[in-house]
Amino acid sequence: MTHFPVEKIRLDFPILEEKIRNKPLVYLDNAASCQKPNAVIDTISHVYRHDYANVHRGVHTLSVRSTDKFESAREKIRAFINADSTKEIIITKGTTESINLVAQTYGKANLKPGDEILITAMEHHSNIVPWQMLCEQTGAILKVAPINQQGELIVTEFEKLLGDKTRLVAVVHMSNALGTINPVKNIIDLAHSRSIPVLLDGAQAIPHMAVDVQALDCDFYAFSGHKLYGPSGVGILYGKRALLEAMPPYQGGGDMIRKVTFEETEYNSLPYKFEAGTPSIADVIGLGAAIEYLNDIGMDAIAAYEAELLNYATEKAKQIKGLRIIGEAAEKGAILSFVLDRIHPHDIGTMLDSLGVAIRAGHHCAMPVMDFYEVPATARASFAMYNTQQEIDVLMNGIESLIEVFG
Amino acid sequence: MFDDLRDLYQEVIFDHNRNPRNFRVMDNADRKVEGFNPLCGDRLTLYLKMSGDVIEDASFQGSGCAISTASVSLMTEIIKGKTEAEAEALFKTFHEMTTGKDEAIQLEAVGKLAVLAGVREYPARVKCATLAWHTLDAALKNEQKSISTE
Ligand SMILES: Cc1ncc(COP(=O)(O)O)c(C=O)c1O
Numbered sequence: 001m002t003h004f005p006v007e008k009i010r011l012d013f014p015i016l017e018e019k020i021r022n023k024p025l026v027y028l029d030n031a032a033s034c035q036k037p038n039a040v041i042d043t044i045s046h047v048y049r050h051d052y053a054n055v056h057r058g059v060h061t062l063s064v065r066s067t068d069k070f071e072s073a074r075e076k077i078r079a080f081i082n083a084d085s086t087k088e089i090i091i092t093k094g095t096t097e098s099i100n101l102v103a104q105t106y107g108k109a110n111l112k113p114g115d116e117i118l119i120t121a122m123e124h125h126s127n128i129v130p131w132q133m134l135c136e137q138t139g140a141i142l143k144v145a146p147i148n149q150q151g152e153l154i155v156t157e158f159e160k161l162l163g164d165k166t167r168l169v170a171v172v173h174m175s176n177a178l179g180t181i182n183p184v185k186n187i188i189d190l191a192h193s194r195s196i197p198v199l200l201d202g203a204q205a206i207p208h209m210a211v212d213v214q215a216l217d218c219d220f221y222a223f224s225g226h227k228l229y230g231p232s233g234v235g236i237l238y239g240k241r242a243l244l245e246a247m248p249p250y251q252g253g254g255d256m257i258r259k260v261t262f263e264e265t266e267y268n269s270l271p272y273k274f275e276a277g278t279p280s281i282a283d284v285i286g287l288g289a290a291i292e293y294l295n296d297i298g299m300d301a302i303a304a305y306e307a308e309l310l311n312y313a314t315e316k317a318k319q320i321k322g323l324r325i326i327g328e329a330a331e332k333g334a335i336l337s338f339v340l341d342r343i344h345p346h347d348i349g350t351m352l353d354s355l356g357v358a359i360r361a362g363h364h365c366a367m368p369v370m371d372f373y374e375v376p377a378t379a380r381a382s383f384a385m386y387n388t389q390q391e392i393d394v395l396m397n398g399i400e401s402l403i404e405v406f407g
Numbered sequence: 408m409f410d411d412l413r414d415l416y417q418e419v420i421f422d423h424n425r426n427p428r429n430f431r432v433m434d435n436a437d438r439k440v441e442g443f444n445p446l447c448g449d450r451l452t453l454y455l456k457m458s459g460d461v462i463e464d465a466s467f468q469g470s471g472c473a474i475s476t477a478s479v480s481l482m483t484e485i486i487k488g489k490t491e492a493e494a495e496a497l498f499k500t501f502h503e504m505t506t507g508k509d510e511a512i513q514l515e516a517v518g519k520l521a522v523l524a525g526v527r528e529y530p531a532r533v534k535c536a537t538l539a540w541h542t543l544d545a546a547l548k549n550e551q552k553s554i555s556t557e
Contacts, residue, residue: 021411343473344447344449344470344471344472344473344476345447345472346447346449346472346474346532346535347416347472347473347474350412350415350529350531350532351409351412351416354409354411354412355408355409361447362446362447362448363448370448375448376447376448376449376450376470376471377447377448398408401408401409402409405408405409405416405421406421406424406473407421407425
């Protein structure tokens with residue numbers, strides 16, 4: 001193993017000290033949501049203790065201070081994904097809201113009956129259902145590019161589905177059910193060569209790798225704070241400025257307007273045009289703290305460490321008789337989905353929980369993926385930068401023991 | 408290693424999971440209802456053969472976790488020969504036992520089903536145990552459709 005200061009990092013996450021059913025917590029449900037470092041917890045608490053007031057409204061000192069911290073968090077987020085301007089950083093509740101925002105503004109304004117939206121067979125429900133709703137509203141058609149048995153997008157099939165009628169491509173950057181990292185640069189180039197904009201669902205990719213929206217040249221990028229070691233209830237929609245300028249607003253209300261009379265309303269400029277109502281102020285500032293914390297460690301170092309963890313886990317898993325890994329893409333992030341012969345994932349989940357090991361058992365909000373592999377559900381261990389090889393040993397020993405118990 | 412789980416995963420449950428009873432399609436069934444738990448993907452089809460208001464035969468097909476498989480397997484055994492009213496009463500008692508509302512529930516009243524009392528301590532798993540019974544309830548009410556625990 002290369003040197004990665006995992007022991008030091010663990011000390012920054014107070015919850016890792018918890019005992020679950022009298023055993024040390026082994027938290028391997030990071031793809032659902034990951035734990036928060038002191039930097040985030042303390043920042044949020046500090047905001048409420050010292051800096052809290054509504055943003056963008058008051059002339060009083062506290063409101064100015066709160067607005068400054070809020071906007072400096074937006075700048076940290078911008079820099080983290082290398083967006084060109086903070087005007088392109090829209091604060092939302094999370095990935096789900098970010099995608100719905102694009103569907104209901106860009107989508108509604110641009111789609112006509114018979115137009116097509118292209119997604120892949122490995123999408124999370126939140127990158128399926130908003131498009132289905134949009135199709136119902138506009139008469140557009142949802143097209144789905146297939147995956148192969150390894151859980152990789154079949155790029156040639158994807159390319160065939162890019163047609164004259166395709167108006168938008170929406171693809172997951174890294175799959176939460178399979179771990180697959182999609183060849184997004186290639187996907188974007190293929191779509192752009194036909195002038196089709198691309199939205200990336202970055203919910204899973206963002207905590208595992210450095211993301212540069214300008215290098216990718218994606219048109220929209222959506223992610224959630226809570227999977228990035230930050231608070232829940234806050235997420236981001238990155239959009240290219242020209243697209244955002246041309247889009248109608250999402251929700252109406254305070255903050256998103258410049259001037260309101262009963263006859264007419266003038267909308268605010270970017271990014272506020274898309275941010276109606278009071279945001280989750282302390283949480284946005286908390287997300288800024290999470291990003292600072294990650295910058296200190298370095299996303300490339302995190303990616304390298306997690307790749308070693310995944311390799312270790314995969315090798316161990318392959319030695320277990322009766323275990324089948326679901327998702328064996330060549331390009332894969334730190335997620336190990338699996339099923340066991342004759343043992344249901346829910347039983348695996350409960351049994352591992354009794355050992356202090358938290359994994360996810362279920363369909364992972366990707367029911368079409370479960371149907372593709374003809375399994376009702378999978379068990380999923382998903383790793384974060386604070387996990388260790390010893391924890392993977394606890395997991396694998398647990399799996400071997402429960403196979404024995406089930407007989 | 409799994410000592411804490413002994414109340415939940417009793418040997419009877421493993422046994423029924425390995426060798427589910429009445430696990431077959433019933434061609435001449437009077438009632439056939441599907442149960443689905445979207446949370447975990449458990450799916451079952453329950454078949455009943457009625458003789459008047461007496462359940463003459465019961466069988467099932469489907470796949471689920473050990474708790475849900477054992478629960479439906481035990482249920483098909485226990486409801487055979489019972490009247491609809493008796494089966495409904497049993498459902499009610501079973502429901503109280505698994506959701507723990509009535510601590511003083513008489514375990515004798517549910518007979519063999521008592522092995523499932525352990526789910527009470529695992530709120531996330533209660534639906535696994537009750538899916539079979541909700542499906543039965545729908546079948547007895549003659550709702551020929553699929554039911555869901557959600
Ligand atoms: C790939 C992917 N997309 C979207 C989402 C939705 O994120 P959120 O629930 O934070 O809106 C998730 C979270 O589970 C995800 O894994």
